[in-house]
Amino acid sequence: MRQYLLIFMLSISVLILPFFHANAVVAQADDSLAPEAISGAAAILIDGTSGDPLFAKNPHERLYPASITKIATGIYAIENGNLADVVTVSKRARNEEGTRVYLAEGERVTLEKLVYGLLMNSGNDAATAIAEHLAGSVEQFSERLNEYLREKTGVEQTHFTNAHGLHDPAHYTTAADMAMITQYALKNPIFRKIVATKTYPWEGKEWQTVLVNHNKMLWRYEGTTGVKNGFTDQARNTLVVSAKRGDTELIAVTMKAQSSEMAYQDVTKMLDYSFSRYETQRVATAGETFTAEAVDRYGRPLQYYAEHDLYVAAPRGETYRKTLTADGQLLIRFSGGTEYLRPLKAKQLPPIQQLRADQQVPAASKQQVAKYAIFVIWLALNAFLVFYLYARRSRKRQLLRKRYDHSSVDRRF
Structure with missing residues (x-):
């Protein structure tokens, strides 16, 4: 009896297996849309x-x-x-x-x-x-x-x-x-x-x-x-x-x-x-600001902003990261590998006022000047301190010498 039951089950499996296989092939074929x-x-x-x-x-x-x-x-x-x-x-x-x-x-x-x-x-x-x-x-x-x-x-x-x-x-x-x-x-x-x-x-x-x-x-x-x-x-x-x-x-x-x-x-x-497979997602709001690693001539980080709300067609179920490209575009990279670029506008930073435009000094040079100025001040203070101590000591010696001279005169008389 068990042998007949086993033969029956195997026969059913042989008959229905192609249908499951066919369905699997169809599902796989529908996974993408070919131009054909x-x-x-x-x-x-x-x-x-x-x-x-x-x-x-x-x-x-x-x-x-x-x-x-x-x-x-x-x-x-x-x-x-x-x-x-x-x-x-x-x-x-x-x-x-x-x-x-x-x-x-x-x-x-x-x-x-x-x-x-x-x-x-x-x-x-x-x-x-x-x-x-x-x-x-x-x-x-x-x-x-x-x-x-x-x-x-x-x-x-x-x-x-x-x-x-x-x-x-x-x-x-x-x-x-x-x-x-x-x-x-x-x-x-x-x-x-x-x-x-x-x-x-x-x-x-x-x-x-x-x-x-x-x-x-x-x-x-x-x-x-x-x-x-x-x-x-x-x-x-x-x-x-x-x-x-x-x-x-x-x-x-x-x-x-x-x-x-x-x-x-x-x-x-x-x-x-x-x-x-896709859904529209907003990736930046109007006015949102992004800061670059690069700096301007004054050493200030460059900034860019979204002129209006920015959207992408996001693959469903995926997360994304936003980074700023070297040319000031917003790069949206999804976990599945899909990438989008969205244009941003450069943010105009307030100008730095100077006495004369032709005497502008790069930010790095300004930092060097500041360092030298601090060093010179420190050196001057030390020189003043040495001079002060030396003058004080000299004055003290003179006072001692005068006292000694007076005491010598008193002993002779």
Whole structure:
């Protein structure tokens, strides 16, 4: 009986062992996110607060953005226009190709409503109406937009020729640049509110409906806060998504995915991967001062301070140490080996007043002079003491001699 029971147990073990092994392999494979797991030709995920990149695949490859261009158009319109302005729709705007909010020629619409139509329903006609209102023409708007993006976000591989993202060989960007543009845009509360809006009533001259945000992640993914999807035949599927959990907000970008569903899978994988491994942490508060080992010309230690609060994408469960580099940057080193550098500003110490600027003496020389001065004073005091004792003794001898002379005279008489 025991033999049969042993044979049975061994048989069960042989049958179920592969399943445990398979699960172990899957768990190990999911421990990291390989670029091959992302279908887009280029992708990136950054910490929305610090800007630290947490995953990247060809992040600096120039690609066509399609309608994620409208992220840039939207934030430009919010920051450079008056949302209460009434815009008159032109013939060119009315006849734009692709996705529209069906504006009529001559229709008068507020700039705010156009931005909702732009970012929620991806209206190409709204994009052109915005561009013409703010700059007089799409071409002039594009020039201003490019200059604005370079100045505000620091992008270097982006050049837009229109406000909507319809194909143009000279209209391009990168995944890394789109993440930077989105990070900047999300600092604006109006932009943030619009891209997080799920539905919006639209009462137009030719179209009355309720706009439903094209970004499906607002319904699919917990904590999604925005932002925009896009498609053209040349760009294929592009998608930018922001999501927040606790104090950590992430921004994911995928470009040139072969299907809309693949694009959504890309950003989901990147967000899941990073939320489970990183959290935003503040490593310095505004005004916090750090003292260097180096000294200035007067022998005073150099000091640096944080101009504003400093954040990093911290690996979960790890501790960190802060040190100051020789060039005045804050180095944050985590126990697992991850390192970040954060810029600091040099603190201006109060000047030391002197009689003449051309007679400034280095601090080390001043210390030597002080030592010599003390020595000279000590030597003078000793010389004075010796002289005083010698003079006192001489005077005493003279007094004794006088007394002796007087006593000698008295004895003779």
